[in-house]
Amino acid sequence: DSRDCPEFTNIANAVLLDAPCSGNGTLHRRPDIRWRMTPEKVQELTVLQKQLLEHSATWVKPGGVLVYATCTLNPQENEGVIQWFLEGHSQWQIEPPTLSFLKAFSRPEGWLKVVPYRDQMDGFFMVRLKRMD
Numbered sequence: 001d002s003r004d005c006p007e008f009t010n011i012a013n014a015v016l017l018d019a020p021c022s023g024n025g026t027l028h029r030r031p032d033i034r035w036r037m038t039p040e041k042v043q044e045l046t047v048l049q050k051q052l053l054e055h056s057a058t059w060v061k062p063g064g065v066l067v068y069a070t071c072t073l074n075p076q077e078n079e080g081v082i083q084w085f086l087e088g089h090s091q092w093q094i095e096p097p098t099l100s101f102l103k104a105f106s107r108p109e110g111w112l113k114v115v116p117y118r119d120q121m122d123g124f125f126m127v128r129l130k131r132m133d
Helices: 039-057 079-088 100-105
Strands: 012-018 060-070 092-094 112-114 124-131
Touching (some): 012 039, 079 092
16 A cells, blocks of 8 residues: 555656556446445545555656556546646646557547447556656
C-alpha cells in the first residue's frame, strides 16, 4: 500500500499505479459487478485512488513518470481522479502516448481509453504523467 512508504520518496524513474477500481470495464466477463458495485462503493474507491495517486507520486524523481491505470470506464475513477491530481500538482503534466499502436486508443486529453464494444477487449483507462520539476 503506497500510502505508508515514506522511505521511497524521490527514488523512482517510473511508477505504475494499477489502482483498485469498480472494474466495470470487465462486465462482459464479470457481470456480477453490476449488482455488487454501488455509488457509495465507487465513492470509497475514488477516495482511495486519490490517496494512492498522491502517495505514489512522491516516489517519482523529478523528470520521472507515473502511469495511472484502471480497468473501469467510470469517469469519476479515471478522468476525475486525474483532473483532481493535476489541479493540485502543477509540477505534473500528461504525456500523450507516442507509440503508433496506442494512438487508436488515445483521447485528445492525452490519456488512453479502451472501450469493449469498439475495441473487442476489456475496458481500460491509462494515463502517463510526467514530473516536470
